[in-house]
Amino acid sequence: MLERIRIVLIGTSHPGNIGGTARAMHNMGLEDLALVAPRCEPLTADTVSRASGADHIVHGARTVETLEQAVADCTLVVGASARSRTLPWPMITPRELGGRLTEELAGPESRIALIFGREDSGLSNAELQRCHAHVHIPTNPEFSSLNLAAAVQVLAYESRLAWLATQETSHRSDADTPQPLASHEELEHYFAHLERTLIAIGFHDPAMPRQLMPRLRRLTLRSRPERMELNILRGILTATEKQATGEKPAGSGEPDPPA
Structure with a gap:
């Protein structure tokens, strides 16, 4: 279970925070680290020092340019x-997040990403809109600023508690195995398809969005569609596009018009 939880750091500006994150992860049994557009050299002497023996996680981290x-x-x-x-x-x-992990990771293809933003500004609105949910660590409101590695430690700890709670439980039967959920990439393709279709049928004007697409994103992400369900929705969108352009949908059963 823990091997399918990924820690993602966006725009990290200090290599020591990357090392501290690696240490926090290794303490709790997490190993999957991704760095998105870091604003510093990820692997330095300071990184290794702060990692305190967990620098193998930094060596194995994947560095990419985008959250997607x-x-x-x-x-x-x-x-x-x-x-x-x-x-x-x-x-x-964080406690509610931990309580959801067992169910969320029950499917063999399930994988969770915990996203942490920049030290000075956190996550942007656009980045937060790509998340199914937001987690808030209830710190002292008079001194709420948390070091990046400390924030990772809190969520990693709750993840480990959830994993420990599963060790005495029996395995799910095949009949109880949930269907695979749609991945982030599949959802992004769906949102692009949805917006294109809404424009084609005249429902959505991209020049005056008025929060339409963010609200539809929120609705869809809240529902947590399975991959099969998302495929059905995309099939509906494809049929709608064909109707809008006058093309007969496949399998409509209607006779061809006379020549």
Whole structure:
């Protein structure tokens, strides 16, 4: 279970924080680290020093340019955020996150990404909108700033507690195995398809979005569609596009028009 939890750091500016994150991860049995567009050299003497024996995690970390690349195969993406947003998003505590992990990782293809933002500004609104949920660490409101590695440690600890709780439970039967959830990459393809279709049928004007696509994102991400369900939705969109352009949908059963 723990091997399918990925820690993602975006725009990290200090190599010591990367090392401290690796140490926090290794303490709790997490090994999968991804770095998105780091603003510093990830592997330095300071990194190794702060890692305190966990620098193998930094050596094995994957460095990518975008959040999408880091979480493309993930079925649950959770962003760490301390800021309120004009468009409310599902917000959970670290303990609630831990309570969800066993169910979220029950499927063999399930994978979770825990996203942490820049030390000075956190995650952007666009990045937070790509998360299924936001997790907030309830710190002292009079001194709420957490070091990056400390924030990772809190969520890694809750993840380990959830894993320990599964060690005495029996394995699920085949009949109880859930269907694979749609991955982040599949969802992004769906959102692009949805927007294209809404424009084609005149429902959506990209010049005056008025939060339409973010609200539809929130609705879809909240529902946690399975891969098969998402395929059905994309089939509906394809048929809608064909109707909008006058092309007969495949399998409609209608006779061909006379020549």
